[in-house]
Amino acid sequence: MPTQEQPGLIVRQKSPENTEFPFASLSDWLIPTELFFVRNHFPAPDLDARDWRLRVDGAVERPIELDLDSIKSMRSATFNAVVECAGNGRVYYVPPKEGLQWQNGAVGNAAWTGVLLREILEMAGVRQTAREVLLVGADSGVVDTNRKTASPGPIAFARSLPLAKAVADSTMLAYSMNDAPLTREHGYPLRAVVGGWFGMAWVKWITHITVLEQPFLGYWQARDYFRWERNLGEPRLVPLTEMEVKAQIARPVQGARLITGQPYRIFGAAWSGEAPIRQVQVCTGDGRGWRDARLLEAERPFAWRLWEYIWTPEDVGQYKLRCRASDGAGRVQPDLQHSDFESYGANWIVPVEVTVVPEPQTYEAEFVI
Incomplete structure (x- = not known):
C-alpha cells in the first residue's frame, strides 16, 4: 500500500472509478498493482469466477464455452507489457479537449500471465472468412447524453482486433497481474492484454468473444477512440490501434x-x-x-x-x-x-x-x- 513517502493514486473521476498513477513517483520497472492506473467507462462489474463463463462464437467451426479453471489449465504465457490510456496527456492539448484530464500517469508497465488468445481461437476453429475478433466486456451502461457522440441506449464496452493481431504472440487473455490474480479494478477474472496497443483494446471483464467476417462498427470502434487519417486524399476516420512513440x-x-x-x-x-x-x-x-x-x-x-x-x-x-x-x-x-x-x-x-x-x-x- 502507498506510504507517507509513496503518494497514492490521483482521482480523476470518482464514479465510475478513474485513477492515475503519480508518475513523479516512478522508481521501479514494474508498477505495483495498487498504484496502477484505472480507466473505466462504466462501474466495474462484480463477477464471481464460479459463475463466470467465456463464450466464443461467430465465424468458428465449434462454438465453445469455458470456465476459468479450464482456461487456467491451458498452456500459460507470461510477458511484461506497457499499457497507456489513449487519453493520457490530454491535459496538455491547446485548446483544451473534452474528456478526462489525464496528466502523465494513465500508463503503466506490468507482468501479465494468461493464455494466448489464439490458443482459444484454435479450440473453436476460426473459419477462413474471418476478418476480426470482437472482445466484449461485462461492463455496460449509457454513455453521457451530453456528449455529441452519446450512445443510443445501454451498451457494453467492446472492441475488435484484426485477426492477425488477435492470433499474434503479443495478444493474450490474462488472469494474473504482477504474479497475483487480477483485481476487480483491473479486469477480474479475465482481461485482454494487447501488446503495443492503446488501452482501449485491452478489454476488461471479458465474457464473450465473437469472430467476425465484417469490420466491427460498434460504438467504441466507430464513434469513439478514433483518429483522422489523411494518406488517401480526403481525411477518413480510422480506429485507434498502436501506441505512439x-x-x-x-x-x-x-x-x-x-x-x-x-x-x-x-x-x-x-x-x-x-x-x-x-x-x-x-x-x-x-x-x-x-x-x-x-x-x-x-x-x-x-x-x-x-x-x-x-x-x-x-x-x-x-x-x-x-x-x-x-x-x-x-x-x-x-x-x-x-x-x-x-x-x-x-x-x-x-x-x-x-x-x-x-x-x-x-x-x-x-x-x-
Whole structure:
C-alpha cells in the first residue's frame, strides 16, 4: 500500500472509478498493482469466477464455452507489457479537449500471465472468412447524453482486433497481474492484454468473444477512440490501434529548484507501439543541444524502457528540460501536438520547467569578546 513517502493514486473521476498513477513517483520497472492506473467507462462489474463463463462464437467451426479453471489449465504465457490510456496527456492539448484530464500517469508497465488468445481461437476453429475478433466486456451502461457522440441506449464496452493481431504472440487473455490474480479494478477474472496497443483494446471483464467476417462498427470502434487519417486524399476516420512513440520525465518535477554545480538525475520512461524503443535524448536548454540518455534494463518486447541522464547545471536561471524517444520503426517523438487525433495520442514533447539557483554560501561565525 502507498506510504507517507509513496503518494497514492490521483482521482480523476470518482464514479465510475478513474485513477492515475503519480508518475513523479516512478522508481521501479514494474508498477505495483495498487498504484496502477484505472480507466473505466462504466462501474466495474462484480463477477464471481464460479459463475463466470467465456463464450466464443461467430465465424468458428465449434462454438465453445469455458470456465476459468479450464482456461487456467491451458498452456500459460507470461510477458511484461506497457499499457497507456489513449487519453493520457490530454491535459496538455491547446485548446483544451473534452474528456478526462489525464496528466502523465494513465500508463503503466506490468507482468501479465494468461493464455494466448489464439490458443482459444484454435479450440473453436476460426473459419477462413474471418476478418476480426470482437472482445466484449461485462461492463455496460449509457454513455453521457451530453456528449455529441452519446450512445443510443445501454451498451457494453467492446472492441475488435484484426485477426492477425488477435492470433499474434503479443495478444493474450490474462488472469494474473504482477504474479497475483487480477483485481476487480483491473479486469477480474479475465482481461485482454494487447501488446503495443492503446488501452482501449485491452478489454476488461471479458465474457464473450465473437469472430467476425465484417469490420466491427460498434460504438467504441466507430464513434469513439478514433483518429483522422489523411494518406488517401480526403481525411477518413480510422480506429485507434498502436501506441505512439513517447518519453516522459518523472523527475525533476515541474517547478523544481536545482543548485548550480550539483549533478542531478533526469529520469523517466519511454515506450512505443509494435516497435521497441531504440533511443531517448534529453535537451536541458543550456545551449548544448540534444544528448543521449542511458537506457536502463534490457530491451523486452512491448515493455517500456526506463532511462536517465545526469545533468550538472553550471549557470543560474530558468531551464526547460525536454526528452524525446525514437523507436525501431524510425518514428521520432514530435515537437508539436497532433491535429488529427481528436483528444487522443498526446505524445508530443512537454517540457519540464526548473529553476537553477546559486549554491548556498557558508559563513564562518565571528565572535566578539
